[in-house]
Amino acid sequence: MRLRRDRVIEIKTPEQLARMREAGLVVARTLRVLTEAVRPGISTADLDAIAEREIRLAGAVPSFLGYLGYPATICTSVNEEIVHGIPSEKRRLHPGDVISIDCGAIVDGWHGDAAVSVGVGEIDPADQQLLDACETALWRGIAEAEPGGRLGDISHAVQESVRASGDYGLIREYTGHGIGTAMHMEPAVPNHGPAGRGPLLRAGMALAIEPMITRGESRTAELADGWTVVTADGSRAAHFEHTVAITPDGPWVLTLLAPATLGAGKDAR
Ligand code: MF3
Ligand code: CO
Numbered sequence: 001m002r003l004r005r006d007r008v009i010e011i012k013t014p015e016q017l018a019r020m021r022e023a024g025l026v027v028a029r030t031l032r033v034l035t036e037a038v039r040p041g042i043s044t045a046d047l048d049a050i051a052e053r054e055i056r057l058a059g060a061v062p063s064f065l066g067y068l069g070y071p072a073t074i075c076t077s078v079n080e081e082i083v084h085g086i087p088s089e090k091r092r093l094h095p096g097d098v099i100s101i102d103c104g105a106i107v108d109g110w111h112g113d114a115a116v117s118v119g120v121g122e123i124d125p126a127d128q129q130l131l132d133a134c135e136t137a138l139w140r141g142i143a144e145a146e147p148g149g150r151l152g153d154i155s156h157a158v159q160e161s162v163r164a165s166g167d168y169g170l171i172r173e174y175t176g177h178g179i180g181t182a183m184h185m186e187p188a189v190p191n192h193g194p195a196g197r198g199p200l201l202r203a204g205m206a207l208a209i210e211p212m213i214t215r216g217e218s219r220t221a222e223l224a225d226g227w228t229v230v231t232a233d234g235s236r237a238a239h240f241e242h243t244v245a246i247t248p249d250g251p252w253v254l255t256l257l258a259p260a261t262l263g264a265g266k267d268a269r
Pocket of ligand 2: 113114176177208210241
């Protein structure tokens, strides 16, 4: 008998990736609506209601709702909250806050998962730099999602990008993940580690890549609600995520809006 050394990573056909693109677009459109709704005075529960409406209007299903008992459609993580913040009517956004919004949807059994961090009103330039550093790191990681590469190439690119951007804490206790017929699948996608190691990247794999960084230390703590992850030192955090398919032509960012619709939001008004 031949022993399997690696846990299996799901390989999708091009047709299946096209279904995942549908789910990714629902997530992308929902996040665009949400980022346009972010303003001083709105509650994170208001944002959650908007997200559930958008996802269901698209004929999709919110993937977070009920996942391991999670009580909402999106995660809303404000300021020192890193990920998995629970929307609440009591949490109203204030000018200068930074909010990370994480959203997942299912279409025909296929998952999409993405997150974005945005400022509320005018924010501290250092907070904007934090957001920019995190988003840049995500894109550096995405660029490595090519057939023939190794998972560690993605992790290493994220880590080196964060390092090059400044003195940020890089979260190690939470990772990205494989995604497809479930939200969380093999492999875990760390945001640090050596290049050239780990599973071989093959066309048909799909990964959720999601760096989380802080303006301070990298240690985390979990709040008593059993979900919300905060920075141990109270420093502000950012989180960006895309669902990315590995194709023969390179990375396909399934949760990115099509170019024709990009900028049709704020700038077009
Ligand atoms: N999107 C998160 C992730 O990337 C998952 C949210 S946890 C949930 O892993 F419980 F809210 F679903
Ligand atoms: Co994810």
